[in-house]
Amino acid sequence: MRTFQVFVFPFLFLVLLRFAPILGQAESFERGNTADLPAAEAYASWTQFAVPDTQTPAIDQDGCLNYALAKMAVRYNLPVDGVDGLTDSYTYYTTFVHQLLSPELVKTDHIAEVYSEFLVLTEFDDFSGTISERIQQAYTYCAQTGSGNDWGYILQMTTTSGSDHYVLVDTVDTTEQRLYLLDSGSLYASYLGDTETTTRGYCLQRIYAYHFQKVLGDLDDDFRLTQKDALLLWKNREATPCSVGDANHDGMLNLADVVYLAQYVAYFAGAQTKLPFFIDAVPEETIAVPESQEFFAAFSSFSQWNGKIFQKQIRILQ
Structure with missing residues (x-):
């Protein structure tokens, strides 16, 4: 029995040591790109992973949705325990995800519940027709609902690979009639309908419209910190x-x-x-x-x- 233990226990230890990184991947994120910059500086383009997957933008489970919600939190200076807009973006993002998001919860709804003092959520998903027709419907909805700073929009789409993808709308441009994007998990798309979004087959499924009531530190009521x-x-x-x-x-x-x-x-x-x-x-x-x-x-x-x-x-x- 002693001989068996002497052989088996070291063997099990080596197996666990070999596979420990794999077992821990679901709860960890690899530093990369803009990870060490303040969240307020990195939010427009951050991708925390050293090698982003350019084929399937959802780098981790719901990764691009996590990014879109985290970027919205930075943009509107939403309070997150232990971090703020000056925290490095890696720490901000991982804290935000682990503290506020969970696969067991509907993340878009949960954020609205947690921050009910700051915002109200309205969902719109009555899209139909071709990709270009859906793009026009999305622009029309955002422009008519509210193109001011007090409205934040997250777009849910599918890609050519069939995966879900989420982006934060940066600007509702009523002059060019475009929705400019902060494309979470990818650094390529500029506005909805540009070459990259059409090449990647971004087909709009739903809009999450967040109407903001206040932004901490916003004294002139323009819903931006300036x-x-x-x-x-x-x-x-x-x-x-x-x-x-x-x-x-x-x-x-x-x-x-x-x-x-x-x-x-x-x-x-x-x-x-x-x-x-x-x-x-x-x-x-x-x-x-x-x-x-x-x-x-x-x-x-x-x-x-x-x-x-x-x-x-x-x-x-x-």
């Missing part, structure tokens, strides 16, 4: 409700929220090395007030930014 919001929060932080101005989701309204907005906007606009955010200058002696110390301390905690350069650009308002 430098104007950072400036308004800086000027009006004492009169702004926490439920509106808590941009970094920490349950408090303070100067750290202004810092978050300034960084988010710069990353989101692709301006990593410069800050598109300025405040009217006042005399230098006003800088040394406690508020400014708190502000610069919070700002300096983000290692990717140069606090000294920022201090030259911003002045405390009287």
